Each structure stands twice: as C-alpha cells, then as structure tokens.
Amino acid sequence: MNLFCKAAVALTAVIAFGAAPASAAPYKAEYTVSTVLPAPFPWGIAADKWAALVKERTQGRINLKVYSNAQLVSGDQTKEFSAMRQGIIDMAIGSTINWSPQIKELNLFSLPFLLPDHAAMDRLTQGPVGEKLFEVLRKKGVEPLGWAENGFRQVSNSKHPIRTPEDMAGLKIRVVGSPLYNDIFSALGANPTQMSWADAKPALTTKAVDGQENPITVFKIAKIQAVGQAFMTRWNYVNDPLIFAVNKRVWASFTPADQKILREAAIEAGKAGIVASREGDDAAAKEIQAEGVTITTLTPEERAAFVAKTRGVYADWAKKIGPDLVKMAEKSISQK
Ligand code: X2X
Numbered sequence: 001m002n003l004f005c006k007a008a009v010a011l012t013a014v015i016a017f018g019a020a021p022a023s024a025a026p027y028k029a030e031y032t033v034s035t036v037l038p039a040p041f042p043w044g045i046a047a048d049k050w051a052a053l054v055k056e057r058t059q060g061r062i063n064l065k066v067y068s069n070a071q072l073v074s075g076d077q078t079k080e081f082s083a084m085r086q087g088i089i090d091m092a093i094g095s096t097i098n099w100s101p102q103i104k105e106l107n108l109f110s111l112p113f114l115l116p117d118h119a120a121m122d123r124l125t126q127g128p129v130g131e132k133l134f135e136v137l138r139k140k141g142v143e144p145l146g147w148a149e150n151g152f153r154q155v156s157n158s159k160h161p162i163r164t165p166e167d168m169a170g171l172k173i174r175v176v177g178s179p180l181y182n183d184i185f186s187a188l189g190a191n192p193t194q195m196s197w198a199d200a201k202p203a204l205t206t207k208a209v210d211g212q213e214n215p216i217t218v219f220k221i222a223k224i225q226a227v228g229q230a231f232m233t234r235w236n237y238v239n240d241p242l243i244f245a246v247n248k249r250v251w252a253s254f255t256p257a258d259q260k261i262l263r264e265a266a267i268e269a270g271k272a273g274i275v276a277s278r279e280g281d282d283a284a285a286k287e288i289q290a291e292g293v294t295i296t297t298l299t300p301e302e303r304a305a306f307v308a309k310t311r312g313v314y315a316d317w318a319k320k321i322g323p324d325l326v327k328m329a330e331k332s333i334s335q336k
Helices: 003-017 042-057 077-086 104-110 118-125 128-139 179-187 197-205 216-221 248-252 256-290 300-321 323-334
Strands: 031-034 064-067 091-095 142-157 172-175 191-194 211-214 231-247 294-297
Touching: 031 042, 031 077, 042 064, 042 091, 042 142, 042 231, 042 256, 077 091, 077 142, 077 231, 104 128, 104 179, 104 231, 104 300, 104 323, 118 128, 118 231, 118 323, 128 142, 128 323, 142 216, 142 248, 142 256, 172 179, 172 197, 179 191, 179 300, 197 211, 211 216, 216 231, 216 256, 231 248, 231 256, 231 300, 256 294, 300 323
Parallel strands: 031 064, 031 091, 172 191, 172 211, 231 294
Antiparallel strands: 091 231, 142 211, 142 231
C-alpha cells in the first residue's frame, strides 16, 4: 500500500468511527486507585461507588481498579501521595492525615478540637478552605476532585476509661504518620508511637501498644474490640476527610467530557461515603458497647481540660500549617 492509499484508509476509518478524542494519549485498560480501608468501611464504600459510577457512565471505557490497604505503596500509607504525584499510582482516595507529611496544609483537620461537629467539617470542605486546599494540591501535581470522610476519631485503650488527661499518663498509643499526632499525645502525657495501619492491629493484639485512635466505624469493622480494647472515649478531637485525586498527567489524558464524568462521580461517591461514615458512627457505638466496650462521653467541662492541655500544640501547628489558612478555617467554622 502506498502512502496515499494508507492516508485514504485512515481517513475512511475516521469517517466511519467518528473523530478521535481531542486527547492524543490512548486510555489505559485500567487505572489504579489507592485506598487504605476497603468496603464495608465507609472509605471503601466511597471508592467502590466511584469505580462503579465511572464504569457505568463511560460504558466501560474507563476502568478504575481499587487497591486497598495501601498495597500499592507496600502498606506505607504516608507514601501514597508521593506515589500518585510521581505517577506510580494513577489515582487515590486518601486521608488528609496520610497525605499531610507531604502537604503541610492538610494538617489543618488534625488541629486538636478545631472541629465542633459535622456541620463545621462541611463548612471547611465545601467553602473557601476547601477551595484553597484544592489549589494547594493542584500546585503539588495532582487534580483533586471531591471529598469523602473517615470520621471523627476516638481514642481507645485496654487499661481503663479515659475521662481526664491524667488518665492518659504513660499509655502507649499507636498514632498515624503525622508528627502532629506525636505532639498531641505527648502534650496529654501519653506515649505515642507511629505505625502504619497494617501494623496497628498486630501491635494491639500483642499488647505492644495500649491504645489507638480511629473513627468508631473503623474500630467496629476492624473488630478492634476483639483484641482487648475495652475502653473508648468519644472526644471527637479530630476528623479526617478523604480526598479523591488523580495524577496530573493522567488527568490531562482524559477528554473534558470524561474529566467531568470522573469529577461528578467522585463528588457523588464521596457523599455516599460521608453518609456511611456519619450514620454508621452511632450504630457502631451501640454494637461495640453490646460487645463489652465501655464508651465514655465527656462533659463539656471534661472536654475543656483536654482542649486546654493541647492549646500549645494547636498554636505551634497553626504556624506550620499557615496562620492565614487556620484563621480562614476558624472563621468558616464560626459562621453558623
Ligand atoms: O491508619 C489509620 O488509622 C487510618 C486507617 O484511619 C488512616 O488511614 C488514617
């Protein structure tokens, strides 16, 4: 076939099958999506729903494959953001805690006792703070799409009820990989130790640590009550939202129409995950109580003692996160 014939064949193909998409890059057969917790955790519910919606709305042209337990980064959840930015993984639905070692601004949600309730959380993620954080993420090489939620985090331990900061003295507590958590638990007199999720349950089982902190839905679904964690304090000291994001080059390879589908599906799936987390909390509390876990709820005065002990950490980290961003967040929260 001479060159002219080849061109004619190609032209006929374009006429027959419609113009090629504006983007030249061919789509991959599968896109990797990293998460930590699989379904039935609210995190996994959001991830699976995203994959299902995208598949349905692209008639199977875009396939998202969810890899949980941070397996794409060998279980080291604090490496997830870097791996996505570098393109080792295509997409992720990540906790702000796990990405905060690379994105200091995401420590905002871990400022102790910043968030009074879910409405405050929504005012942050759905308002100017959320926009600002998405700008930061964009500058760091990923395209953020939407929010889900791991949930308000509660502390548990195997020794005794925690009602005052003094009750935390010397308790060895597993925390996730942001140094802010070391500072919070040290300020409360506990002995924090950083560990990935993969190592957390074994450490609780062998009593290498006395306690941990996670949302109640996570505690219940992971059956943390079965490894001797008999005491939980519902203190709502932080909440970690989850962010849907895509590597920048991968994002650019999608047509605008497909980008829209991915974004809308992420927002919708995120909402389902948020409902699962929030509605799941009380039900999970009842279930673990029925299984023998003592749940301590703090009075406002008791809670104030924990707030007072962690004010210094709040002030230090507000400087690191960015005083303007923290002020913007405090303002959004107070505007009821
Ligand atoms: O490791 C944890 O505690 C978890 C599952 O909640 C996160 O990934 C932040």
